[in-house]
Amino acid sequence: MEQRSVTLPNNLRVLLHRMPSMATVSVCFYVLSGARDESPNQAGAAHMLEHMLFRGSEAFSEEDIRRAMRETGSDMNAFTAWEGTCIYARMLPEYFGSLFPVLADMVRHPKLNAADYEVERSVVQEELARQLDEPRSVMLHELHRLSFDDRIGGILIGSKEQIRDLELQELRAFHRSHYVPDNTLVIITGAYEEKQIDEALTSLEDWRPGADGLLSEAVRQKRSMGGSIAGPEKRTSKLMAPLFRKGAGIWGWRLPPLQGADHYAAHLLCTLLGDDNTLGSRFETVLVRARIAEQANAVYTSFSGGGMLKIYGTFPAEQEEKVQGIVMDELRRLHEGKGNPGELRRAKNKIKTQLAVDASTTDSRMISMAQAWLPGREMVPLQEVLERIDALTDRQLTKLAGRLLAEPPFRVIAGPPEHAKLS
The missing domain is CATH 3.30.830.10 (Metalloenzyme, LuxS/M16 peptidase-like)
Structure with a gap:
């Protein structure tokens, strides 16, 4: 190539x-x-x-x-x-x-x-x-x-x-x-x-x-990250409307600028927890297969001046506190270094496979090159991206999970009018 x-x-x-x-x-x-x-x-x-x-x-x-x-x-x-x-x-x-x-x-x-x-x-x-x-x-x-x-x-x-x-x-x-x-x-x-x-x-x-x-x-x-962080009392919103036929929630954490290894660690953390394809992820095990949530996934969005990690789930109405508790427990397990030794390897392989798939067509490769260039304003060859992902360690995930646990997330809870409520 x-x-x-x-x-x-x-x-x-x-x-x-x-x-x-x-x-x-x-x-x-x-x-x-x-x-x-x-x-x-x-x-x-x-x-x-x-x-x-x-x-x-x-x-x-x-x-x-x-x-x-x-x-x-x-x-x-x-x-x-x-x-x-x-x-x-x-x-x-x-x-x-x-x-x-x-x-x-x-x-x-x-x-x-x-x-x-x-x-x-x-x-x-x-x-x-x-x-x-x-x-x-x-x-x-x-x-x-x-x-x-x-x-x-x-x-x-x-x-x-x-x-x-x-x-x-x-x-x-x-x-x-x-x-x-x-x-x-x-x-x-x-x-x-x-x-x-x-x-x-x-x-x-x-x-x-x-x-x-x-x-x-x-x-x-x-560019900045939109001003100061809101206090805990301003971090939660509830939406009650017929549009929401079941319970749902989004939890979001604002993060400082993540470049180099930290940038890739954020994407790895999301894959480990559960990206759009949750197969083999922690959320699939503790939420979806446990029949507590119908779906749950995590995504990291990078901005100049910072970024945001978001976790989204759908679940029976009035179960938001239970779902959030399980999400936070998984972050604590990561922060404490508890987990299956093979799950980090599997998450890395999942990301690398997706990158290889992206390189199999010219249009997806074109977009993935832009995504690799944007964080550091540098051209990063595909092989180097794969090597950076391989080099990520448990310690980097532990550090990132600790950042998320350091402050309460912004959260939006939604549901039908007759059920959605905040505790």
Whole structure:
């Protein structure tokens, strides 16, 4: 596997992974600004802009973009996160030369006209409505509201009022400020030829940097973790609504910045407790198979300036205290070094297997390269990631579990109106 990184004179960073055995090429423009970087007047702009990119650019109309995808059988999509926005495509190698300019112009020169904007505003309002009909999504929004007092304490795509009030001029301003080469990461994976890469990168050399130099670092340094930690009396919220047909809970802990080994230890801890695939995890044994909870899993989300570890479960109404007690007992067992000697090895193998699966297609490899680059702003080859995971020790998990036990979690408890209550 051939991996390398390039930085152009305009500070555009490019990560390359040539995979000759693959049948496709994938490319993404990962803008290092997301919903968290919006000003008060721009709430919802990052996600709205993601939608508007597909409405056409200076050189390519919306129909041109659709036709290019349709006639080549290629895939194109995008997503917005708190600290990044990604637009990406997967194609056969022979179409890279014609599709890369389309993707680049969508990112650099979107039309952003008023008629398209009104259509997309309605589309995003419908997307928000779907989120507010999904119990876990509603609970996650509430957890963020409890845990953070800056933009990250709101809804990532914006509230109904924020989407309604967002002006097109603010969308244009967000694009002008953040969609610049020194705030963008380009990743290309798959069966490309070096000549194709040379031509693609040459076409980006006239992309002008942001006015503040290396913008992404300035953005990163201005980020905080949303103010001070709330007191215990403000850490709990209950939601009672017909939407919640059964009991559920989310427990969340804010963590300081985790880099290097500590960053990987947080993901390992979640896998050990129970990620989205809980097979063989502690939560599967003590909660799901014990028929105390229907599901329970843990996930770590990394932010600049810190991160958050979240545990989510569904269970019979009024059982939240029992479930939380078992969760805390498992953290104490980890902190005390109690556990099966083989479970750490199995959790490591599970993560490494998933990374290997991610490397088996060009699009998933492209996204995993971005995820590996973001914590330390460095290119980390797949083999090095695997070695870092192998090097993790029980002591690192013990230390992390101790951080979680040091203070009570933020928690959101939900259930149907006639059952949900707090003790």
